[in-house]
Amino acid sequence: MNASFGVVAVTLVCVVTLGVGALGLRLSRTTSDFYVASRAVSPRWNASAIGGEYLSAASFLGVAGLVYSLGADMLWFPVGYTMGYLVLLVLVAAPLRRSGAYTLPDFAETRLESMPVRRLCSLLVVSIGWLYLLPQFQGAGIALSAVTGAPSWVGGLIVAVVVIANVVAGGMRSITLVQAMQYWLKLTAISIPVFVLLWLWLRHGAPQPNVPATGLPQERHDWSRPLSGFGGRDHPVYAMYSTLLALCFGTMGLPHVVVRFYTNPDGRAARQTTLVVVGLLGLFYVFTPVYGVLGRVYLPSLPQGVSADSVVLMLPTAISPGVLGELLSALLAGGAFAAFLSTASGLTISVAGVLNQDLLHPWISARTGGDSVAVQGFRVAAVGAVLVPYAVSQLSVSVGLADSVGLAFAVAASTFCPLLVLGVWWRGLSTAGAATGLVTGGLLAMSAVLVTVAGGVRGGWVGALLAQPAAWTVPIAFLVTVMVSLATPSRIPKGTARTMVRLHTPEDLALNRSPG
Amino acid sequence: MSGAGPPEPARRVRVTSPRRGAARRGPARPVTTEIDEQTGLGEVYMAALMRAQLRLSVSVLVAAAVLLATLPVLFLVIPATREVRIWLVPLPWLLLGVLVYPAVALAARYYVRHAEAIERDFTDLVDVGEPDERPVSGP
Numbered sequence: 001m002n003a004s005f006g007v008v009a010v011t012l013v014c015v016v017t018l019g020v021g022a023l024g025l026r027l028s029r030t031t032s033d034f035y036v037a038s039r040a041v042s043p044r045w046n047a048s049a050i051g052g053e054y055l056s057a058a059s060f061l062g063v064a065g066l067v068y069s070l071g072a073d074m075l076w077f078p079v080g081y082t083m084g085y086l087v088l089l090v091l092v093a094a095p096l097r098r099s100g101a102y103t104l105p106d107f108a109e110t111r112l113e114s115m116p117v118r119r120l121c122s123l124l125v126v127s128i129g130w131l132y133l134l135p136q137f138q139g140a141g142i143a144l145s146a147v148t149g150a151p152s153w154v155g156g157l158i159v160a161v162v163v164i165a166n167v168v169a170g171g172m173r174s175i176t177l178v179q180a181m182q183y184w185l186k187l188t189a190i191s192i193p194v195f196v197l198l199w200l201w202l203r204h205g206a207p208q209p210n211v212p213a214t215g216l217p218q219e220r221h222d223w224s225r226p227l228s229g230f231g232g233r234d235h236p237v238y239a240m241y242s243t244l245l246a247l248c249f250g251t252m253g254l255p256h257v258v259v260r261f262y263t264n265p266d267g268r269a270a271r272q273t274t275l276v277v278v279g280l281l282g283l284f285y286v287f288t289p290v291y292g293v294l295g296r297v298y299l300p301s302l303p304q305g306v307s308a309d310s311v312v313l314m315l316p317t318a319i320s321p322g323v324l325g326e327l328l329s330a331l332l333a334g335g336a337f338a339a340f341l342s343t344a345s346g347l348t349i350s351v352a353g354v355l356n357q358d359l360l361h362p363w364i365s366a367r368t369g370g371d372s373v374a375v376q377g378f379r380v381a382a383v384g385a386v387l388v389p390y391a392v393s394q395l396s397v398s399v400g401l402a403d404s405v406g407l408a409f410a411v412a413a414s415t416f417c418p419l420l421v422l423g424v425w426w427r428g429l430s431t432a433g434a435a436t437g438l439v440t441g442g443l444l445a446m447s448a449v450l451v452t453v454a455g456g457v458r459g460g461w462v463g464a465l466l467a468q469p470a471a472w473t474v475p476i477a478f479l480v481t482v483m484v485s486l487a488t489p490s491r492i493p494k495g496t497a498r499t500m501v502r503l504h505t506p507e508d509l510a511l512n513r514s515p516g
Numbered sequence: 517m518s519g520a521g522p523p524e525p526a527r528r529v530r531v532t533s534p535r536r537g538a539a540r541r542g543p544a545r546p547v548t549t550e551i552d553e554q555t556g557l558g559e560v561y562m563a564a565l566m567r568a569q570l571r572l573s574v575s576v577l578v579a580a581a582v583l584l585a586t587l588p589v590l591f592l593v594i595p596a597t598r599e600v601r602i603w604l605v606p607l608p609w610l611l612l613g614v615l616v617y618p619a620v621a622l623a624a625r626y627y628v629r630h631a632e633a634i635e636r637d638f639t640d641l642v643d644v645g646e647p648d649e650r651p652v653s654g655p
Contacts, residue, residue: 285617
C-alpha cells in the first residue's frame with residue numbers, strides 16, 4: 001500500500017489539532033479557564049465538543065470491527081453509546097450542572113460533605129480514565145500500522161505526545177474548540193467514504209456478505225442474524241443485555257463526559273446540549289456498521305495477525321485498489337486519529353484535573369504554602385495522566401477496542417451511576433452508604449475486568465458473567481448503597497435539603513444555594 | 517371623611533377588597549423564603565418539584581427500555597422477523613442500525629420540553645410570593 005497519503009492525513013490532523021489548540025492559548029490564564037473554559041460555551045459548541053470527545057477509537061474503528069467479526073448483535077454497541085446520553089439527560093444532566101462542581105469528586109464532596117468519599121471518587125476517576133485511555137493508544141497503533149506499516153508503538157506515542165502538548169499548553173478552552181472541530185472532522189471522515197463505497201458496491205451488483213465456514217453448528221454461524229451467538233460467544237442474550245446496561249448507565253460516570261457539563265452556563269443549557277449530543281451521535285453511528293458489512297463482502301478473511309479493528313482502514317483499498325481507495329483510506333486514517341486525539345485529550349484533562357486537585361496540589365502547597373502553583377501542578381499531572389496508560393498499553397494483552405472500552409463503561413456504571421442517581425434523587429443517601437456502594441461496585445467490576453483482560457475465564461456462564469459484569473454489579477452496587485444508607489440514617493449529610501434545592505431549582509429563582 | 521349617604525356602602529366594599537386580593541396572592545411570606553428557611557411548606561414545594569421531575573424521567577426511561585428490550589424478544593419469539601428484508605437490508609439491521617436513533621432523539625426532545633415546562637410551572641408558583649412582583653392594585 002502506498003503509505004504517503006496516510007502519513008499526510010495523520011500529520012495534517014495532528015498539526016491542525018495543535019494549531020487550533022494554540023489559538024486558545026492566549027485565552028486560558030487562570031485555573032478556572034483551565035478546568036471549565038470559564039463556563040462560556042454555547043450549547044451547540046458544547047454538544048459538538050462532547051460528540052468530538054466521546055467518539056473514540058471504539059466508535060470509529062471498534063464498532064465496525066465488532067460488526068465484522070461478531071455480526072448483528074454488535075449493533076447494540078452504538079445504540080448503547082447513544083442511549084447512554086438519553087439516560088444521562090433524563091437522570092442527571094441539569095442537576096449535575098447545577099451542583100456547580102468541576103469533577104465527579106467535586107460532586108461527591110458537595111453532595112455528601114465527606115473527604116473520604118471524595119478520595120474514593122478520585123481513585124475511581126483515575127482508574128476509569130486510564131482503563132479508557134488504554135484502547136485509545138492501542139487503536140492509534142493499529143491505525144498507523146494499517147495505513148503506513150509502522151510498528152504499533154509509534155501510533156500510540158504520537159497520540160501521547162500531541163495530547164500532552166495540547167493539554168499542557170492550552171487547557172480546556174482550547175480543548176473545547178479542538179473537540180468541536182474534531183466531531184465535524186470525524187463525521188466527514190466516516191461518511192464520505194461510506195457514500196463512495198456503497199456506490200461502488202452497487203455498481204459491483206450489490207454482492208451479499210460472505211462468511212466462511214467456522215466449524216460451529218449451522219444455527220450458530222449466521223453472521224447477519226441477531227442473537228445467533230455468531231463468533232463463538234456463549235450466552236449472547238445475556239451478553240447483549242448486560243452490555244447495553246453498562247453502556248446506558250456507564251456514560252454518566254465517565255470522567256471526560258461529566259466534566260463537559262460544567263462548561264454549560266446553566267442547567268437548562270446542559271439539557272439542550274445533551275439533546276443536541278443525542279442527535280449528533282445518532283448521525284455518526286448510522287455510518288459505522290456499514291464498514292463491518294462491506295468488510296464481510298470484500299474482505300472475507302483477514303491476513304494472519306491483523307486485528308478486526310483495522311477493517312475500516314483496509315476496506316477502501318480492497319474495494320477500489322488505486323488512488324481512490326488510498327485517498328479514502330487516508331481520510332479514514334485522519335478521522336481515526338482525530339478520534340484518538342480528542343478522546344485522549346478529554347480523558348487526560350479529567351484525569352489530570354483529579355490527580356492535580358486531590359494528589360499533587362495538596363502535596364505541592366504543603367511545601368510551598370502558595371496557590372500560584374495550581375496551573376503548574378496541572379501540567380505535571382497531565383504528563384503523568386498520559387504516560388502511565390501509554391506504558392501499560394504497550395504491555396497489556398489486546399482485547400478488542402470496543403470490548404475494552406465496554407469494560408470501562410461497566411466500572412463506571414457500577415460505581416458512579418449509583419452515586420449520581422441516588423445522590424440527585426434520594427435524600428436518604430448517607431455518606432456510609434455511598435462509600436460502601438462505591439467500594440463494592442468498584443471492587444466487583446474491577447476484578448471482573450482484570451480477570452477478563454488477563455485472559456482468565458473464557459466461555460460458559462462464568463466467562464459471560466465476567467466479560468459483561470454490569471448486569472450483576474450495577475444492581476448489587478445500588479442495593480448495597482441503599483441498604484447501608486437505610487441502616488445509617490445518622491450519616492445523612494446535614495446540608496442535604498439545601499443541596500437538593502441547588503440541584504433541582506431553576507437558576508433564575510432567587511434562592512439560597514450556598515452549601516451548609 | 518364623612519360623605520353623602522349613597523356612596524357610603526361602596527366605600528366599605530373598598531376596605532374589604534385588599535384582603536381578598538391578599539388571599540389570592542398566596543402567603544404573605546414569599547415561597548422562596550420558605551424554601552430557604554427549610555420550613556415544612558418549603559419542603560413540600562421542593563418535594564413536589566422533585567417528584568414531578570422524577571416521574572417524567574422514569575416514564576421516559578421505562579418507555580425507552582420497553583421499546584428496546586422488546587426488540588430482541590421480538591427476534592427470538594418470531595424468528596421470521598429476523599428474515600424480513602426491506603430494500604436489501606434485513607429488518608433487524610434497519611431497526612438497530614438506523615431507525616433507533618431518530619427514536620432516541622425524539623424521546624430526548626420530549627423529555628427536555630416537559631422538564632422545562634415543569635420548571636416554568638415551579639418558577640411561576642414560587643415567584644407569585646415575591647414582594648417586588650406583587651400587583652399594587654387591580655381587581
